[in-house]
Amino acid sequence: MNWQEERDATLRDARCVVVKVGTAVLSNGRDLNLDVLDNLVEQLSVLSGQGRRVVLVSSGAVGAGRTALRKLPGAPEAVGLSGKQAAAAVGQGRLMHLYDNAFSRRGLLTAQVLLTRDDLKSRTRFLNIRNTFSELLSWGVIPVVNENDTVSVNELKFSDNDNLSSLLVNPLEADLFVNLTSIGGVLDANPLENPEARIMPCIEDIRALNLDALCGGKSAEGTGGMYSKLLSAHRVAQLGVPTAILPGREADVITRLFAGETLGTWVRPERRTVSRRKYWLAYQADPQGTLVLDAGAADAVRHHGKSLLPGGITDVQGGFEAGALVRLVFGHETVGVGLSNYNAADLLRIKGLKRHEVAAILGDAHYPEVVHRDNLLLDAAL
Known part of the structure; x- marks a missing residue:
């Protein structure tokens, strides 16, 4: 039509x-x-x-x-x-x-x-x-x-x-x-x-x-x-x-x-x-912090339906607790918003690391994803 x-x-x-x-x-x-x-x-x-x-x-x-x-x-x-x-x-x-x-x-x-x-x-x-x-x-x-x-x-x-x-x-x-x-x-x-x-x-x-x-x-x-x-x-x-x-x-x-x-x-x-x-997840509150992604992570999240992993994060901005709504950005663009499985302090320790490196720092009781795709909204209107 x-x-x-x-x-x-x-x-x-x-x-x-x-x-x-x-x-x-x-x-x-x-x-x-x-x-x-x-x-x-x-x-x-x-x-x-x-x-x-x-x-x-x-x-x-x-x-x-x-x-x-x-x-x-x-x-x-x-x-x-x-x-x-x-x-x-x-x-x-x-x-x-x-x-x-x-x-x-x-x-x-x-x-x-x-x-x-x-x-x-x-x-x-x-x-x-x-x-x-x-x-x-x-x-x-x-x-x-x-x-x-x-x-x-x-x-x-x-x-x-x-x-x-x-x-x-x-x-x-x-x-x-x-x-x-x-x-x-x-x-x-x-x-x-x-x-x-x-x-x-x-x-x-x-x-x-x-x-x-x-x-x-x-x-x-x-x-x-x-x-x-x-x-x-x-x-x-x-x-x-x-x-x-x-x-x-x-x-x-x-x-x-x-x-x-x-x-x-x-x-x-x-x-x-x-x-x-x-x-509801994306707009019920304002983002409490920002995760800066590298090109590979931005492409994986945007175009391939992937979750955000620690290795794709280059910077963590703001102070927030686990479960907080955060903004995902690449360059000057907002990729989306989602719920973070980690607080800001832990993310600063594990950003850019592979899964086995994260385990060495946080132990085995950690999430493989920082933001799971089920808790992520792309192209959020913020």
């Missing part, structure tokens, strides 16, 4: 849809834009009425909190991490109240779900989240998801709701990821460097894109923007799930897409998909 046929088939058959909306779409620059929010709820209600399971991932709690705080005497400013977390605590209930009322007017019930990255990092909690969502969706309830900003710390933050959404696609077993943006779609060049940049109706192979060049690099804060949207689209493409990046401020943009109109940018899924376990 060409991409239009693939898109039409996906839209026709999609049973579970994850929709993400950010502050840039919901806000008018100072306050929440209630017309945009109400129109979004109307569109999701239409999808639900068609028998589709809908999950909404929504930012806006901090903005809603700041709006409320301006009404207090002295109008306190929410600055710094603690200020933002306090503003989120003030605003999350207000944001949820708006969604709850808007869906209720259309005869639908909502559920608030607040998550930290630690919730998805634990396999037990990950499975519990999957079961909870499954029950809610079977009841026809609309889960409204956000990061639990009030309790999140930097080490356990998703970094942005694009990332959170891409991780939820896995346990939800979603068929489509819709990411609403404040512009018309993905431009074919950096508009700061090329004012003639045009929206791409389809991205055939997202792995082939140079995101740094296209988006001007990742923002200093690493949050939001087209960079994180494309990174998330790359991730879910590995699961075989397409992404529709749509102009979220346009009226009825989601229902128009499902009605067959060409809008925004369609990101095609990959043909060779990864297992849901490997997807």
Whole structure:
């Protein structure tokens, strides 16, 4: 199928849809834009009425909190991490109240779900989240998801709701990821460097894109923007799930897409998909260290389905324990990520050695592989 046929088939058959909306779409620059929010709820209600399971991932709690705080005497400013977390605590209930009322007017019930990255990092909690969502969706309830900003710390933050959404696609077993943006779609060049940049109706192979060049690099804060949207689209493409990046401020943009109109940018899924376990393994946490490979090891891992052995490692960077997620690199390229069977200190002792040499240092009770191929995801979108 060409991409239009693939898109039409996906839209026709999609049973579970994850929709993400950010502050840039919901806000008018100072306050929440209630017309945009109400129109979004109307569109999701239409999808639900068609028998589709809908999950909404929504930012806006901090903005809603700041709006409320301006009404207090002295109008306190929410600055710094603690200020933002306090503003989120003030605003999350207000944001949820708006969604709850808007869906209720259309005869639908909502559920608030607040998550930290630690919730998805634990396999037990990950499975519990999957079961909870499954029950809610079977009841026809609309889960409204956000990061639990009030309790999140930097080490356990998703970094942005694009990332959170891409991780939820896995346990939800979603068929489509819709990411609403404040512009018309993905431009074919950096508009700061090329004012003639045009929206791409389809991205055939997202792995082939140079995101740094296209988006001007990742923002200093690493949050939001087209960079994180494309990174998330790359991730879910590995699961075989397409992404529709749509102009979220346009009226009825989601229902128009499902009605067959060409809008925004369609990101095609990959043909060779990864297992849901490997997807969870690779993205449930940030890599704790880096293993530098020689050319032979990089080729064996990349092209021949081999595990990483000690002899193929030329350098070990960072401090980490056995079982930690590590990045595998060759030159300036990331080969993949995987779980290390060794801690950093032991790897520094055995890097570059053959199996019998490793045994002489560590004894017979050692792993033959540093990273087993079953615990390795190639071409990870980091």
